[in-house]
Amino acid sequence: MSLLQVDNVTKTFRGLRAVDDVSFTVEEGTILGIIGPNGAGKTTLFNCIAGAIAPDTGTVRLGGADVTGAAPHKVSRAGMARTFQLMKPFGSMSVLENVAVAAMAHGTSRRTATGTAADVVERVGLSRWRDARSDGLPTAGLKRLELARALASRPRVLLLDEVLAGLLPAERLPVMELLETLRSDDGVTLVFVEHIMAAVMRLSDSVLVLEQGRVLTSGSPAEVTQDPRVIEAYLGEEPAGAGS
Numbered sequence: 001m002s003l004l005q006v007d008n009v010t011k012t013f014r015g016l017r018a019v020d021d022v023s024f025t026v027e028e029g030t031i032l033g034i035i036g037p038n039g040a041g042k043t044t045l046f047n048c049i050a051g052a053i054a055p056d057t058g059t060v061r062l063g064g065a066d067v068t069g070a071a072p073h074k075v076s077r078a079g080m081a082r083t084f085q086l087m088k089p090f091g092s093m094s095v096l097e098n099v100a101v102a103a104m105a106h107g108t109s110r111r112t113a114t115g116t117a118a119d120v121v122e123r124v125g126l127s128r129w130r131d132a133r134s135d136g137l138p139t140a141g142l143k144r145l146e147l148a149r150a151l152a153s154r155p156r157v158l159l160l161d162e163v164l165a166g167l168l169p170a171e172r173l174p175v176m177e178l179l180e181t182l183r184s185d186d187g188v189t190l191v192f193v194e195h196i197m198a199a200v201m202r203l204s205d206s207v208l209v210l211e212q213g214r215v216l217t218s219g220s221p222a223e224v225t226q227d228p229r230v231i232e233a234y235l236g237e238e239p240a241g242a243g244s
């Protein structure tokens with residue numbers, strides 16, 4: 001049984017099919033990359049999976065349990081966490097406190113949550129900043145904090161929405177390495193939306209390509225990047241965000 005199973009999910013906004021009959025599965029311990037031109041429906045799909053919005057039709061199953069349309073905290077309790085493109089930490093709180101708040105969301109005691117937060121902060125390489133106000137973090141630090149807040153619930157599946165965007169090329173490599181160890185050492189299953197093709201090629205076991213809300217194709221990174229339909233979908237754009 002696949003850990004994450006998305007069947008025929010559709011979401012329409014005032015007549016616009018932002019996500020149109022999308023189906024895919026993700027096996028435990030694997031990494032799925034989701035790519036597609038701007039407006040292809042990637043974030044809307046994430047929102048449908050993570051419970052931020054309910055799909056009009058279709059189902060989302062996590063470990064066999066139907067979580068379609070469940071509230072985000074229920075989806076989180078079922079074992080799925082996500083990061084947001086727009087990061088909104090509590091600016092006046094420290095890095096550790098921000099992660100502890102996320103860890104407490106499951107009714108965990110303050111003490112346990114603080115312990116979990118300390119572990120996670122170290123895991124994402126923010127130990128040096130743990131007592132700093134989070135609004136003092138540089139972008140790369142904020143990205144790591146966003147990752148840490150998602151990891152605080154100890155998810156089985158982690159949805160990452162452009163976690164590398166805004167990072168300098170030299171800052172991307174350690175984040176990619178971190179994602180790889182989350183999979184290899186912690187067994188976390190990853191689904192990530194990304195425009196930076198080098199990261200998609202390196203990290204993904206399989207890639208799902210969206211265009212205008214629909215699945216254009218899916219397969220190994222090599223297969224999809226050689227697919228003429230994928231090349232066509234990106235014509236007029238920088239090829240899949242190469243380097244940006």
Ligand SMILES: Nc1ncnc2c1ncn2[C@@H]1O[C@H](COP(=O)(O)OP(=O)(O)OP(=O)(O)O)[C@@H](O)[C@H]1O
Pocket residue numbers: 013016018036037038039040041042043044045
């Ligand atoms: N809340 C909303 N109300 C109306 N239209 C929306 C809403 N959210 C998204 N859309 C529209 O749905 C389509 C898909 O948007 P979405 O943000 O999911 O795409 P995306 O692939 O994540 O784009 P990007 O790569 O630019 O982040 C777009 O046409 C967008 O304008």
